[in-house]
Amino acid sequence: MIAIIVIELFIALLFIIMGWIVRFKKVYGLISGFNNRPEEEQKQLIENGYPQKTGSLLLITGIGMIVLLPLNLASFTYATEMVFGFMLILLLGGMIYISKFEVSHKRKRSYLVSSILFFVIVGGIAAITLFSYQGYSLVVKDDSFEVTGMYGKEWNYDSITEIELLEELPETTWKENGVGLPTLSKGHFKVEGYGSSLLLFIQHHSPPYIYIQAGDKPIFINDKDPTVTKKWFSQIEEKIKKGSE
Structure with a gap:
């Protein structure tokens, strides 16, 4: 139990630190692929609020995970699943939302890729979890x-x-x-x-x-x-x- 809490806390703090650096220190290079974009695209993304929203998403995810951590100390059986489920759904769902702040000619593709990732990953994990809980004899x-x-x-x-x-x-x-x-x-x-x-x-x-x-x-x-x-x-x-x- 202690090991699980430590892992969850580490991941949460990592999100918070990265989110704070991106959002408030404007180190947008931490966002995957941002530095490889043309300079004009980088400026457009910043004007649209794309990197700022990404930083906020990481911050909210980390803070939310810490808020849910006490569930591990209570008698709630599925605390670990809830913490990591919250993390996945918020991050993947947030990626879909942030797609609207992409540069115009890449917005549709970004939305499509983010949506596919959301349904494949969340759906796959849900299916595996349900199969794992199947009855036996x-x-x-x-x-x-x-x-x-x-x-x-x-x-x-x-x-x-x-x-x-x-x-x-x-x-x-x-x-x-x-x-x-x-x-x-x-x-x-x-x-x-x-x-x-x-x-x-x-x-x-x-x-x-x-x-x-x-x-x-x-x-x-x-x-x-x-x-x-x-x-x-x-x-x-x-x-x-x-x-x-």
Whole structure:
């Protein structure tokens, strides 16, 4: 949590400093491509207020992010998503607005490019986020069990060398390839004491958690409903016992 707040604060301060330098110190060279424009275009942009508006946009974005930072210290679950979502929407939306202050012969193109960027980036992130929050299940079969959804896979019972029901989840130290959200983690993570682990569909703060050693990678899984998690554990245990008889 502290690391996330530090990152958000750093980005916010960076926007504020850059915005202040551009807006009040008139260092317009910090705006991408401004110094490469013909001198006549630079003068026209300054007269139109293009660089000044850009500086103000950076300032407002940084200040807004700092205003939202306390959400991380409250019990608000989606604080990080809200802070970065605010940043993206304001910056990309602001770029569309600032296009009206472009030089006349580039205004239409600038508006079109900014609008496309807005819908592609915001739409893409929204789609990925929604897909990441999709439901999942553990399906118990005769000879194997399967975890459905993103990063899901199927394992044979005879590959299981250890299974345990844990009341506390070991600390995840690094995300290798996966989705790490405030309420949900799934994918490949490094887990303290277990090395490189396949951390599948973990609902945070909803113990217990099932630990399964299947092959060379540990698996951790649970459901938001503890009774469902315990049911999965009992079903897999029963299948393993039947297979060993």
